[in-house]
Amino acid sequence: MKELVVNSLKLYYRTRRGTVRAVDEISFKLGRGETLSIVGESGCGKSSTAYALMRILPRNVKELSGSVKLDGEELLDMDEETFRKKIRWKRISMVFQGAMNALNPVMKIGYQIAEPLMVHEGMDKSEALKAAAKVLKDVLLPEDVMEKYQHQLSGGMKQRVVIAMAIIMNPDIVILDEPTSALDVIVQANLMNLLKKLKWERGLSYIFITHDLSLASELSDRLAVMYAGKMVEIGTAEDIYKDPLHPYTNLLISSVPTLRSEKTLKHIPGSPPDLVNPPQGCRFMPRCPYAKKVCNEAPTMIRMEDGRYVMCHLYG
Ligand SMILES: Nc1ncnc2c1ncn2[C@@H]1O[C@H](COP(=O)(O)OP(=O)(O)O)[C@@H](O)[C@H]1O
Ligand SMILES: [Mg+2]
Structure with a gap:
């Protein structure tokens, strides 16, 4: 990519x-x-x-x-x-908001990670489980997690499991x-370190x-x-x-x-604001300490000298 x-x-x-x-x-x-x-x-x-x-x-x-x-x-x-x-x-893959609380309670973790490989990639079971074990290792979980159920894992471990699920197909982009x-x-700090390691x-x-x-x-x-x-x-x-x-x-x-x-x-x-009826001009205007008359018109995105982009009438 x-x-x-x-x-x-x-x-x-x-x-x-x-x-x-x-x-x-x-x-x-x-x-x-x-x-x-x-x-x-x-x-x-x-x-x-x-x-x-x-x-x-x-x-x-x-x-x-x-x-x-x-x-x-x-x-x-x-x-x-x-x-x-x-x-x-x-x-492009994704770890959904709250995904760690949505693991299947009656399916072993290893099987849950391996399932898409069998269903969508047509891999046989032993091959898919092997791939799942490999990715569990990559997210620094012990091997015996393969045989466990979600209620036996801590929050941090469950979050690693859903990250394993997101990377098992080797995506280029992961949305977290x-x-x-x-x-x-x-x-949280441990998880951030894991994300850095996987990225690298x-x-x-x-x-x-x-x-x-x-x-x-x-x-x-x-x-x-x-x-x-x-x-x-x-x-x-x-x-x-x-x-x-x-x-x-x-x-x-x-x-x-x-x-x-x-x-x-x-x-x-x-x-x-309510996104059914957002403010006409700048959407932040009602809460903005610097709001002025021109803010009744919608600002456009401006490129600043340092390469930054900002959408605000204070600039440009
Ligand atoms: N399926 C949906 N139908 C109608 N409104 C939705 C739906 N999903 C999200 N929204 C609304 O879209 C807006 C943005 O929501 P969301 O993308 O979940 O924001 P965030 O992730 O930043 O909290 C919110 O006003 C939310 O209520
Ligand atoms: Mg959200």
Whole structure:
């Protein structure tokens, strides 16, 4: 894989109240071996972005449009069968939000990991189980986990199992949707180390979804800050963490506690808008301390001199 290029991606849902504009024309790139984190409060469209890339969609989708190109090949136009055979799980895979709590309670772990190889790849059972044992080793779980059931594992171990499931087909890109949010701090740190190791060994690219900006900046090359269905700032993790440009990014950073800083935490006032009827102009305007008249018009994405992208009338 060379790169994934996403352009004006939209995912709208149909509801009784009207159209939910969950992902509203976002654009970003992901290179080989790169980690991009998508960061933002709950309800801003992070999981929907992941579902759009995997083309795993609920029945009430109203519109999926834009462009998703993997090494130049358009994935949104591809028919479902080709996408299933060539792309989903094989080139782009995903660890779903809460997946560790969705393991099958009556099937041994080894068999669960091996199953797609038998069902979709036509591998025989012993061969598939061998592959499962190998990938369990890669995620640093002991061999006897093969024979266990999910209730016999800790949260951290279950999370490793779902990561094993996501990488068994040797994908280029793994989307991780809030993989650490249910884990305590130590287990979370171990998992982050495992992700780094796997990335290094396999040349993986990650799309890491989280609401925790400091966690994101630890693993990522670049960050994309998402607000109300839009990406409002994209840049290197270092640039964004040191010097956030968008007022929302700024508030996100100052709302995260750090070990060393003395500063008091800021609460972000208000809540993200209803995506059926988002504000007409800048979607952050109702909560923005710098809002001015021009913010009634929707800002466009501007490229800054340092290569960063920001969608805000304070710039440009
Ligand atoms: N199937 C669906 N039908 C209607 N609305 C949905 C559906 N799935 C998600 N949404 C709405 O889309 C918005 C974005 O949700 P989501 O992508 O889950 O955000 P995040 O992962 O950032 O919390 C939310 O307002 C959510 O309620
Ligand atoms: Mg989510």
